[in-house]
Every structure is written in C-alpha cells, then in structure tokens.
Amino acid sequence: xxxxxxxxxxxxxxxxxxxxxxxxxxxxxxxxxxxxxxxxxxxxxxxxxxxxxxxxxxxxxxxxxxxxxxxxxxxxxxxxxxxxxxxxxxxxxxxxxxxxxxxxxxxxxxxxxxxxxxxxxxxxxxxxxxxxxxxxxxxxxxxxxxxxxxxxxxxxxxxxxxxxxxxxxxxxxxxxxxxxxxxxxxxxxxxxxxxxxxxxxxxxxxxxxxxxxxxxxxxxxxxxxxxxxxxxxxxxxxxxxxxxxxxxxxxxxxxxxxxxxxxxxxxxxxxxxxxxxxxxxxxxxxxxxxxxxxxxxxxxxxxxxxxxxxxxxxxxxxxxxxxxxxxxxxxxxxxxxxxxxxxxxxxxxxxxxxxxxxxxxxxxxxxxxxxxxxxxxxxxxxxxxxxxxxxxxxxxxx
Ligand code: AMP
Numbered sequence: 167x168x169x170x171x172x173x174x175x176x177x178x179x180x181x182x183x184x185x186x187x188x189x190x191x192x193x194x195x196x197x198x199x200x201x202x203x204x205x206x207x208x209x210x211x212x213x214x215x216x217x218x219x220x221x222x223x224x225x226x227x228x229x230x231x232x233x234x235x236x237x238x239x240x241x242x243x244x245x246x247x248x249x250x251x252x253x254x255x256x257x258x259x260x261x262x263x264x265x266x267x268x269x270x271x272x273x274x275x276x277x278x279x280x281x282x283x284x285x286x287x288x289x290x291x292x293x294x295x296x297x298x299x300x301x302x303x304x305x306x307x308x309x310x311x312x313x314x315x316x317x318x319x320x321x322x323x324x325x326x327x328x329x330x331x332x333x334x335x336x337x338x339x340x341x342x343x344x345x346x347x348x349x350x351x352x353x354x355x356x357x358x359x360x361x362x363x364x365x366x367x368x369x370x371x372x373x374x375x376x377x378x379x380x381x382x383x384x385x386x387x388x389x390x391x392x393x394x395x396x397x398x399x400x401x402x403x404x405x406x407x408x409x410x411x412x413x414x415x416x417x418x419x420x421x422x423x424x425x426x427x428x429x430x431x432x433x434x435x436x437x438x439x440x441x442x443x444x445x446x447x448x449x450x451x452x453x454x455x456x457x458x459x460x461x462x463x464x465x466x467x468x469x470x471x472x473x474x475x476x477x478x479x480x481x482x483x484x485x486x487x488x489x490x491x492x493x494x495x496x497x498x499x500x501x502x503x504x505x506x507x508x509x510x511x512x513x514x515x516x517x518x519x520x521x522x523x524x525x526x527x528x529x530x531x532x533x534x535x536x537x538x539x540x541x542x543x544x545x546x547x548x549x550x551x552x553x554x555x556x557x558x559x560x561x562x563x564x
Contacts, residue, residue, distance in 0.1 A: 167564055168192065168250055169556040173257040174296030176288050177201055179229045182552040183237060183244060183251070186560050189553060193237060193244045197229040205229070209236040217242040226292065230299040253308045254300050255559035257348065257551065258293040260286030261313030263339045268316060268558040271297055271309040279311065285343075285396070310559040317351045318344025320388045325486070328395075342400070344392035346374045346497075350382040351389075352554035353496045353547050358387055360532060361492045361543045369487045371480055373510070374549065376497030377405035377449060381476065383483035383490075391486050393479055399435055402479065403472045405449035408438035410475075443468035451499050451506070473506060477513040484517060490542055493519070495535075496549040502529045507546070517542050 167187065173180040179197040184190070195209040205223035210216045217236060223229045237245055245251070256271075262282040269275055279294050286293075297309050318326070326342040327335065334340040344350075350372050358368045366386040373381050379402040382392040393401030393409075403409045416430045433442075441449040444465040447457045451472075457465035484490045493514070494500075495507050504526055511521040518541025526535040528546060536544035 167252045167560060168245070169559050170251050170254045170300075171257075171552045171555045171559075172254060172296050172300070173552075174226055174292040176292045179226060179233070179296065181233055182556075184553065184556045186556055186564070189556075191552075194552075195233065195236065197223060197232065199223070200226060200229050207232050207236060209233075209242060211242050211244050214242055225299070226295040227299040227302060230296070230303045234303055248304050248307070251304065251307060253310060253559050253563045254304070255310045255312055255555040256293060256297055256300075257555055258311045258313050259289035259315070259345070260343070261311070261315045261319075262343075263319075263341065265311075265313050265316055266319040268310055268312040268562060270562050271311050275311060285339075308563045310555075310562050312348055312555045312558045314345045314347045315343040317347030317382070317389045318342070318392050318394075321391055325391045340396055342392075342395040344380065344382065344389065345394045345398045346378065346380045346382075347389075347392075348551045348554045349374050349496065349549040350380070350384070350392065351387070352551065353494050353549050354382065354384045354389075355387045356532075357492050357494045357545055357547055360545060360547065361534070363491050369489055369491045371483050371490050371493045373476060373480070373493065373495050373500055374497045375402075375476070375495065375499040375503075375506070378407065379404045379409075379476075379497070379499070381479045381483060383487050385487060391483055399431075403443070403468070403475050404439040405451070406436050406439045406441045408434045408442070440465075440468040440472055443471060451503065455503075455505070469506075473509050473513075476510050480510070480514060490517065492543040492545060494545045494547045496547055501546060501548050504529070507535065507544075511536075511544060514542070519544060 169184050169186050171182045177200045182194040183192045185192050191212055193211040197207050199205045200223045207219045221232055237243055260282040262285055264278045279290055283290050300309055353372045354370045357370050358365055370384050378398055380394045383390050399407050401409045419430050440454050444454055447454055447465050454465045454469055458469055499506055508521055508526055511519050520537040520540040522537040530548055532547050534543055534545050
C-alpha cells in the first residue's frame with residue numbers, strides 16, 4: 167500500500183510517498199514559495215536523479231498538481247497513475263480539544279480544523295488547503311489528518327490546565343496542548359521497544375531538540391506532560407522562541423516602548439531564543455557553537471541557558487513520573503550535537519545517568535549512548551514524523 171504524506175506550510179509543501187509494505191520512501195520533495203513569485207518544485211525519486219522545476223504555484227492546488235505530475239512523469243516519476251496512492255496522510259498542526267486521535271477527513275473534520283484557525287493561525291489554514299487540494303486532485307482517495315496536538319491530549323488535567331480563571335477554558339479551550347506530538351509519539355513508542363521497556367509502564371523522556379524544541383514525559387507511550395503549551399512558545403529556549411517567560415515581561419515592554427501585545431509576541435516567537443540571547447548571532451545551533459568557540463560570550467550564555475533549561479525539564483519530568491527508564495534525544499540538535507548531549511547528561515549524574523563517550527560519538531542513527539551501568543538508558547533515536555503519519559494513515563484506512 168502506497169501512502170502520500172503531506173506537510174503543508176503557509177508557502178511550502180513537503181511530501182513523501184512511502185511504500186508501507188516495507189516502510190521505504192519511494193520519492194520525496196518540496197514545493198517552495200507557494201503564492202509568491204519564483205515557486206519551485208524539488209522532486210527526489212529514490213534511486214533516480216533529483217528533478218527541479220520552476221513553475222507558478224499561486225495556491226496549494228497548483229502545487230499538488232505539480233507534485234502529482236512529477237510522481238507520474240515517465241522519466242523521474244515513480245507511479246503510473248494516482249490510483250496507486252491508497253491514502254494521503256496530512257500533518258495538521260492544531261486539533262484543539264476536539265481531537266484526541268488522528269482521524270479520517272470528512273466535512274465535519276474540515277470544519278473542526280477551520281474552527282482551530284485561531285489556535286494555529288499560520289499552519290491550520292495551509293493544512294486545510296493541502297487537504298482540499300488533494301480532494302480535488304484525487305477524488306475518492308481517503309485523507310487522514312494527523313494532528314501535532316493529539317499526543318498531548320492524554321495529559322491529566324493537573325498538567326494541562328493553566329492556573330487562570332476556569333471560564334477561559336470553558337469559553338475558548340485555553341489549555342496546554344503540546345506540539346511536535348507526532349515526533350514524541352513516534353520516538354517514545356520506538357524507544358519502548360528499542361530499550362526493551364515494559365510497553366504499559368515504561369517511563370520515557372523524549373528531548374526533541376531542533377530549531378523548535380520540546381520535551382515530553384510518557385508512560386507506556388502515553389503523554390503525561392510536555393513542554394509546549396497553548397502554542398509552541400512555551401517551554402524550552404529554542405532557535406528563535408523564548409520558551410517559558412514571566413508574562414509580565416510582555417506588559418513591561420509594551421508600556422516602555424508603546425508597542426502592542428501582538429508585536430511583542432512576534433518578538434518572543436521570532437527574535438528571541440538563542441538568536442536573541444546571543445545578540446543576534448544566529449538561530450542555528452551550529453553557528454551559536456562556532457561563535458562561542460571564537461569567544462563570543464553571549465553565544466556561550468545562550469548555549470548554557472539552553473542546556474540548563476533542558477536539564478531542568480528532565481528533572482521536572484522525572485519527578486512528574488516518579489522515575490524515568492529512558493531518556494531519548496532526537497531532531498537536528500538531539501541527533502547530531504554530540505557535545506550538547508554530553509553536557510546535558512553530565513548534569514543528570516544524580517539520576518545515575520552515565521554517558522559512554524564512544525557510544526555517544528554518533529550522529530543520526532538509533533543507538534544506546536549510555537554506559538552499561540547507567541541507571542537510566544540514554545538513547546539517540548532519529549525522529550521520522552512522515553513515517554509516523556503514514557503509519558497512522560494505514561491504521562485508519564489500511
Ligand atoms: P531541526 O529543526 O530538527 O531540523 O533542527 C535544526 C537544528 O539542528 C539547527 O539549529 C541546526 O544547527 C541543528 N544541527 C544540525 N546538525 C547539527 C550538528 N552537527 N551540531 C549541532 N547542531 C546541529
């Protein structure tokens with residue numbers, strides 16, 4: 167069974183066609199600058215040359231048509247007909263409190279995604295456009311919505327409720343949802359098996375450290391807490407996001423500089439994190455590390471603060487679960503940054519964590535990186551959100 171996985175951003179569309187009989191990628195690619203001049207498709211069929219095409223893509227509908235043409239092209243295509251695609255799995259950012267699970271798309275589901283535009287203003291409209299474009303291009307082929315928020319829906323109330331008047335939950339569903347849910351679901355589930363933990367009781371902390379970052383605590387693969395909140399702004403220090411902050415800072419800056427809340431929130435989302443803390447060096451952790459190595463003090467502070475916050479969350483989540491069996495690192499920094507993993511683990515010796523330097527000297531492959539006598543297993547486990555979405559799709563329509 168072949169499943170097409172789509173991840174639509176406001177001006178981009180990433181896709182993968184996966185053969186679910188052996189979970190192999192048949193082709194993948196990206197449409198960039200949708201709705202902007204200079205739209206471009208990059209199509210990478212497995213085992214064949216990469217194909218690039220510049221063509222107008224005023225909306226996601228044209229982008230999907232170009233993807234379909236590329237997939238069926240006699241030269242760089244991988245299928246003969248769209249009927250070979252059994253289903254389409256869509257990454258949808260926000261499912262609000264309506265969705266506790268992935269779901270097959272129908273008119274009601276589309277309306278529910280629309281109802282969450284306020285909660286995911288950049289992503290949800292694009293996600294819906296992707297779904298509608300597929301309905302047009304492949305009528306009758308089932309679409310499945312896999313929400314970034316559903317993993318967090320198993321959190322208990324004490325973890326997801328904000329300590330604000332209850333009326334805001336009743337009126338607007340204001341609560342902590344958590345994001346990167348597909349990644350946390352995939353990695354926590356895989357780590358249970360990889361580390362031979364009890365499938366019902368295994369306690370796992372997943373550190374998804376990329377440009378965006380979040381940590382989750384799960385027992386038997388069910389989320390009990392996660393660091394992002396109503397929006398992805400809460401939690402860790404990220405590439406450009408501040409993470410946890412006293413909300414009074416917003417009021418203070420508004421009053422001092424005559425700015426409005428939206429403007430300051432934009433600053434907290436796009437100009438803060440290690441980018442802001444380093445005095446504007448970069449949002450990319452490699453640049454921050456290079457600047458620190460060259461003696462840039464603020465870059466060093468930004469990196470120290472990033473690691474410090476991760477260490478604090480791991481401590482908090484170990485307490486929340488009354489223990490931890492495995493700690494997993496994933497995403498760009500988690501999978502590749504040997505030094506940062508080591509520095510985080512050095513602060514976990516109180517848990518009996520012992521990192522093995524030789525095992526830790528690895529990038530991008532699933533591996534236990536703790537010593538045999540470590541009380542907690544530490545693993546590097548590459549995330550694969552596309553495969554997680556494809557598996558959910560097969561589970562629902564296969
Ligand atoms: P992601 O959002 O998961 O794609 O992760 C992107 C982040 O991973 C960027 O900040 C990169 O600098 C970081 N990253 C990728 N490779 C490395 C590496 N070898 N060392 C440190 N950070 C890395």
